[in-house]
Amino acid sequence: MIEAAKIWNEPNNKSHWDLLIDPAWAMFANLALAAGKAIRSAHPTLPRVLGGISPIDPSFMRNMQARGVIDHVDAVAVHGFPLDWNLWQIGEWPAKIEEIKAVISLPVWVTEVGVSSFGAEEVQAWGLSRTAELLIGRAPRIHWYSLYDLPSTWEATTRHKEAEGSSYYRHFHMGLLREDGTPKAAAELFGQYAPDMGLCQWFHFEDHRLDDAVRWMRRFGVRHLRTGLSWADSFRPNALDWFDRQMDALAEFDVTVTFCFTPEHRGLEPHHTSPPLDVNEFADFCAQMVERYCTKTGVASSLTTPPLREPTCVP
Template sequence: MPIILGGISPIDAGFIDLLKSYGLLAYLDAVGVHGFPLDWNHWQINDWPKKLDEIRAVTDLPIWVTEVGVSTFGADEVQTFGIQRTSELLIGNADRVFWYSLLDLPMKWEATTRHKECEGSAYYRHFYMGLIREDRTPKPAIKYFNPEMGICQWFHFEDHRLDFAVEWLRKLGVRKLRTGISWADWERPNALQWFDRQMEALAEFDTTITLCFTPPSRGKASNCTSPPLCLDEFSRFAAEVVERYAGDPVNKSPVEPSLLVD
């Protein structure tokens, strides 16, 4: 089962070099990077090749762009341009590319950020990253999605959009998918029933699973982005997920998942 470094943002070759000095890269099969130059990053979309070359200069590992996307916060046309230019710049230049995302985040939900509404417009862009609106109508950019890319789509616990998302993934010809299994949700009642259902629904895809989100009671700080108090507890969670879903004894998936640890 391939193990991928959680996508770094900003794209910092110095950080990869530091991890290499600790010997960590020897345990990885690829490194992940995230980039959103039309929404959040302080560099231009045409800098993508340079950003990837900076990482290649410090590691021979394959590079996965585990999240890249463009919001429709300002205008649908921005996303339409962005998906076309991103495809031109990244397909064939990175070993895998995952477009974020298929579905808009519902406005009644919270985006997982540190400072919420205090971030201003940067926060609200999170709700407009999908190729499909909250009302389930497709945006213009969906016509330009290239299935040589994958999709990154997060699902909330007992997410009512799961089956709808799978239908659209099939329509778009998606083969590679990235999603997550939350450690915080793993501790909920009925967690295994939900994650078994999620993984069964996604069994036909070549799926990369991100392990993330600390239970607030088990973090150094009381929020889901905190490092854990005890690394062994996170390790046990990761081992349980791998035992249950790698090679997929529950759902008999023909595709072995990749594991991305944030």
């Protein structure tokens, strides 16, 4: 079941949007407007969420409001990692949400929040409990990032790379489960907070962890999941077969699907962070995925008060 469509990921972070090409986000605004309209046309009630921002910046939201984007989404989202990357303390979470609420009159979702076990598993476990204490009841959706550690042979999706120093390697230790699938200390606690706290887990193309992830989410009692369908991956051979398999495996959960990543051959620059040559191509991809995985039944419930069970969207 798809409960929401998310337009891009961290558009104000250079790891996900090329700020040298589009420093004022005019191109991103055009992309978001086109996608918001296309999703609404494809499904009249499916909630649209603006890609989670990182850093949490009210001025970015004011920019999007001035460019008309906020009129074509139903919620906005924020991402925060105060124990790993942000220059603020974990206790500031309520204030950070209020900063966005002060400028945008839409629900504010927390679609990525997490703590790495880079320093110690005990730090991650404490951070999970403290995050739950601070956010449950304050945001209609909370997605813990993530279920799995990033495999050490993969590359983190960041343009900073090793220039971050030790911060880069924290990307590989964000999971409740280690790379080999064994649970960390935080995993023993997570079930206490599900389903009030969902998960964010990105599945790479033909990801070997998909079926095991479903078993773990059932064990934890997870209801809400955030994942992605990559526009760039849609050009791979057998892409729809993989998308179908992924969405079928996740059908029992309420899934927020993030649409993002520019195909290299369709960007102003050959990189997944590049603004596309034609924003309507991205919008068409969003609409096609919504039409493929959603049925136009039911009326979406209020975004401010869980549960959000409609519309029914299945493979």
